[in-house]
Each structure stands twice: as C-alpha cells, then as structure tokens.
Amino acid sequence: MSSIGLPHFLAVGAALFALGMVTVVTRRNAVGILMGVELILNAANVNFIAFNHFVEGPGRLTGQVFSIFVIVLAAAEAAIGLAIVLAIYQTFRTIDVEETDLLRE
Amino acid sequence: MANGPQPGPPGALREAAMRGLAILASLLLGGGVILARLFSRAPATLETWVVFCLALYLALTAFLWGLNGFAFRRLPLSGIPLFLFSAAAFGVLFLLGYFVGGVAGPFLGDAASRIIPYVHIADAVFLLFAVMTIGGAAGTAFSRNIIYSAWSLLFAFLGVAGLYVFLGADFPAVAQVLIYVGGVLVLILFAIMLTKQIGEDPKLTNAHLDLPAGAALALITVATLTYMAFMAPWKTVASPSYEPTSAGLGVAFLTEYLLPFEFASVVLLAALVGAVVIARKEIKETSETVL
Structure with missing residues (x-):
C-alpha cells in the first residue's frame, strides 16, 4: 500500500508552478520566458491528472481530457510564441525582452 | 604528473588535483560512515549519533569545497561561507531524508533491516520522478546558460510523464513524451539556436526582479500551495483505478x-x-533589405 496520495502530487505541481513563475519573472531571454510558461502549463496538467485519479474516481476522465486540451494548446502556444520570438529577432536583432519595448521597428 | 613543469598556470593543476582528492575522500568518508551506521549492530547512543552527523557534515563540506573547483566557479566558497553553506545543505539533506521516511529512522534505531519496511517501492518510484521533475524545473529556472535550461526542461517533461504513468494516465503520458519532448522542446532548441545568445551572467536576470527576489517568490508560492495541498480536506476516492484510459478518452472526445x-x-x-x-x-522583409 503506497503512502503517496493526492497532496504529494499537488506539492510537485506547486513546485513546478513556482519554478515556472520564477523563470517567467526573472528571465530576460524571451525563449526562457516561454520555457517558464511550459513549466506552468505542466504544473496545471499534473494537478488535472492527480485530481482525476484521486478525486474523480474510476471511470471518469474529465481531468485527463482537459490535460490533453492543455497539451494541445501548449503545443500551439509554443509554435506561435517561438515564431513571434523569431520575428522579433529578425526585427530587433535581439530577444532581450527589456530592449524590445517598441511596437514598431 | 602534477609536479612536472607545466606551461599553464602553475598552481592550477595541483589545486584541481587537491579538490578532486577532496571529493573522493568526502565520498569515501560519507559512504563509509553511512554504511557503518546502517550495518552496525551496536545500539545507537547519543554520542555515536553526534559523531555520525559530524562526520557527514565534514564529508559534505569537503565535497562542496572540492566541487567548487569544477562547478559553481562563479560562487567561490571558502572560509566561513563554505561552512555555513555546507551546514544549510546538510540541514536540507537531513530534513529531506527524514521526511522521505525511514532514512532517519535507522540512524536512531539499530539495524539495517529497519530500512526495508520504511521504503515502499512505489514511494521510491514517485520520489524519483518528483525529484527529476523538480530538479529539471529548478535547472530551467536557475541555470545561467539557456541551453542548460532547455536540457533541464527535458528532465522536467520526462519526470512529469513519469508522474502521469504513476497516476494511471497512460495516454497523457505518451502524449507528453511525444508532444513536449518530441515537439515543443525541439522547437525551443531551434529557437535558441536561431537567435543570438543573450544571458551571459550580468544579463541573466531582468532589472526589475533579480534572482534572490525570484527565489523568495518561489518559496512563498511553494509554501502556500503545499500548505493548502496538505491541509485541505480532499474528498479522495477509496481505491483509485489503474485501468487503461485510451478507449475512454477517445469516446469522451x-x-x-x-x-x-x-x-x-x-x-x-x-x-x-x-x-x-x-x-x-x-x-522575406530582411532578405529584401539585404538585396
């Protein structure tokens, strides 16, 4: 009988979320910020699936369905975000988010 | 070999050798002490316990001192800060071992056989994945090199996939590996390679919120959320299922x-x-301007 329960998974999710948030707020590299967003989305997914497993019970899959939707949206977000980063790099020749503060060239 | 007339900086090789020897000696000392503690049949008294902790502390200090020559060069540890840092690391490791369960128990008890009932194999697997996930995320957050951040992100993603398997979610686990590791991470690596490297050490953090502030933010968030996770009265089901979920997911979609x-x-x-x-x-626009 395992003693690992819902709170342990939620704690892992909390740590993932906090570290992703730190990545977002401390990085100057736009790609690094996108990595932090991926971590935050993963934290949400861990919570979804943990609640699905421990709270929703057998036969119900809402948490897993939403985790798949989150994965899909994260893939779309990564593609669009990195395309925007590349476009910013083509325009400003840098991806330092503190220097790219103009909406025009 | 270390004493030969080297063309490089004279003391560097000897210092590296000394630090390597310190790492080796600390590993031998720590491992030996732990093994002796685990397998000794003598009842543990307060004195042996104090000696054990002191030996482990010294081993950890020597290990950190040795490691400092090879990694963390930007954070030179010596003198009082080294001992303070080592004490903090020792405390963290001790608490970790205590909470992991059963690691501190045999120290206070008397026999190696006490370890076995404490460590369930499933708990060990969960801890492996959890440490992999959080370690990868920490590497992503705190690494100075953006490439190392990306590789740390790989470990975070794989650890999360392992957690999904542990939670009986087979399809999300496979999707995690395929999409995140196979797609998103490759995209991120391409974006890193295609853009110029920024983030040499003075430019790592942004001007408004530096790394210590970020670490404090992380600590507050983790403390609050973990407290909530452990204190809230979750209505958990009695026996979670580990049935395959792909067919159910397809029907639901x-x-x-x-x-x-x-x-x-x-x-x-x-x-x-x-x-x-x-x-x-x-x-296209840049190619036009080039032309």
Whole structure:
C-alpha cells in the first residue's frame, strides 16, 4: 500500500508552478520566458491528472481530457510564441525582452 | 604528473588535483560512515549519533569545497561561507531524508533491516520522478546558460510523464513524451539556436526582479500551495483505478467533448498557418533589405 496520495502530487505541481513563475519573472531571454510558461502549463496538467485519479474516481476522465486540451494548446502556444520570438529577432536583432519595448521597428 | 613543469598556470593543476582528492575522500568518508551506521549492530547512543552527523557534515563540506573547483566557479566558497553553506545543505539533506521516511529512522534505531519496511517501492518510484521533475524545473529556472535550461526542461517533461504513468494516465503520458519532448522542446532548441545568445551572467536576470527576489517568490508560492495541498480536506476516492484510459478518452472526445475537440483542431490549424506566416514574413522583409 503506497503512502503517496493526492497532496504529494499537488506539492510537485506547486513546485513546478513556482519554478515556472520564477523563470517567467526573472528571465530576460524571451525563449526562457516561454520555457517558464511550459513549466506552468505542466504544473496545471499534473494537478488535472492527480485530481482525476484521486478525486474523480474510476471511470471518469474529465481531468485527463482537459490535460490533453492543455497539451494541445501548449503545443500551439509554443509554435506561435517561438515564431513571434523569431520575428522579433529578425526585427530587433535581439530577444532581450527589456530592449524590445517598441511596437514598431 | 602534477609536479612536472607545466606551461599553464602553475598552481592550477595541483589545486584541481587537491579538490578532486577532496571529493573522493568526502565520498569515501560519507559512504563509509553511512554504511557503518546502517550495518552496525551496536545500539545507537547519543554520542555515536553526534559523531555520525559530524562526520557527514565534514564529508559534505569537503565535497562542496572540492566541487567548487569544477562547478559553481562563479560562487567561490571558502572560509566561513563554505561552512555555513555546507551546514544549510546538510540541514536540507537531513530534513529531506527524514521526511522521505525511514532514512532517519535507522540512524536512531539499530539495524539495517529497519530500512526495508520504511521504503515502499512505489514511494521510491514517485520520489524519483518528483525529484527529476523538480530538479529539471529548478535547472530551467536557475541555470545561467539557456541551453542548460532547455536540457533541464527535458528532465522536467520526462519526470512529469513519469508522474502521469504513476497516476494511471497512460495516454497523457505518451502524449507528453511525444508532444513536449518530441515537439515543443525541439522547437525551443531551434529557437535558441536561431537567435543570438543573450544571458551571459550580468544579463541573466531582468532589472526589475533579480534572482534572490525570484527565489523568495518561489518559496512563498511553494509554501502556500503545499500548505493548502496538505491541509485541505480532499474528498479522495477509496481505491483509485489503474485501468487503461485510451478507449475512454477517445469516446469522451467524440461524444461529450466533441465541440472542444473540433475547436482544438481549428486552433492547431490556425497556429500552424499563423506560425508560418509570422516567421516567414520577417525573413522575406530582411532578405529584401539585404538585396
């Protein structure tokens, strides 16, 4: 009988979320910020699936369905975000988010 | 070999050798002390316990001192800060071992056989994945090199996939590996390679919120959320199932969640076209300016 329960998974999710948030707020590299967003989305997914497993019970899959939707949206977000980063790099020749503060060239 | 007339800086090789020897000696000392503690049949008294902790502390200090020559060069540890840092690391490791369960128990008890009932294999697997996930995320957050951040992100993603397996979610686990590791991480690596490297050490953090502030933010968030996770009265089910979920997910996507499913496919198509358009237009403009 395992003693690992819902709170342990939620704690892992909390740590993932906090570290992703730190990545977002401390990085100057736009790609690094996108990595932090991926971590935050993963934290949400861990919570979804943990609640699905421990709270929703057998036969119900809402948490897993939403985790798949989150994965899909994260893939779309990564593609669009990195395309925007590349476009910013083509325009400003840098991806330092503190220097790219103009909406025009 | 270390004493030969080297053309490089004279003391560097000897210092590296000394630090390597310190690492080796600390590993031998720590491992030996732990093994002696675990397998000794003598009842543990307070004195042996204090000696054990002191030996482990010294081993950890020597290990950190030795490691400092090879890694963490930007944070030179020596003198009082080294001992303080080592004490903090020792405390963290001790608490970790205590909470992991059973590691501190045998120290206070008397026999190695006490370890076995404490460590369930499933708990060990969970801890492995949890440490992998959090370690990868910490590497992503705190690494100075953006490439190392990306590789740490790989470990975070793989650890999360392992947690999914542990939670009986087989399809999300495979999707995690395929999409995140096989897709998103490759995209991120491409973006890193295609853009100029920024983030040499003075430019790592942004001006408004530096790394200590970020670490404090992380600590506060983790403390609050973990407290909530452990204190809230969750209505958990008695026996969670580990049935395969792919068929159920397929049925759910095509019946109950058909509209969101179709929206997701439209979003993916729009993202695909949008990414191509956004990335391509600027390349064309720059090529025109080059011409």
